[in-house]
Amino acid sequence: NAGVTQTPKFRILKIGQSMTLQCTQDMNHNYMYWYRQDPGMGLKLIYYSVGAGITDKGEVPNGYNVSRSTTEDFPLRLELAAPSQTSVYFCASSPAKNTGELFFGEGSRLTVL
């Protein structure tokens, strides 16, 4: 059982480039989330989804886009990368609302130079 899988694990981007962070889960969870974590800080919610075809903004959505065409996949798109987007990005999933328990991927470490 793979759980939540994120790719790539590491990436270096130049300012203004675009890329997509991939996230897939094999637990048939309806709820999926993207967080970013800056060094020494907590996790900030970027976007989340309560099911296929439904997405919503979190605390820090600017500069990002998401889509949820299937239950399994929840990609995060960065358009026009900026140094402020240098961070570790975590994807997570949950089987139900308000259980308090998220299952996290191993993270994607992004550097924008």
Place this chain on the structure above:
Amino acid sequence: GQSLEQPSEVTAVEGAIVQINCTYQTSGFYGLSWYQQHDGGAPTFLSYNGLDGLEETGRFSSFLSRSDSYGYLLLQELQMKDSASYFCAVCRGKLIFGQGTELSVKP
């Protein structure tokens, strides 16, 4: 809005008991969760308090008091491997995390 406050750092010795507090200002939520994160790793779920009171899971316990807008994580019989960051998070359909507490366990 919502904000959560935790101490930034806590130090304790192996075998001791340590309490990590979390105070919050939020208008209505379903419960309070706690997560552990070792350096560079993925956060892992420790406990969830959907109701006021104490929840115990092995060496870890968590407490919630909605009337006091306060919760804590209690770690007993500390081990070196407990050195990590600990995050509280309020559950409102989605999890909003605090800034985290870095726990250092000394021999």
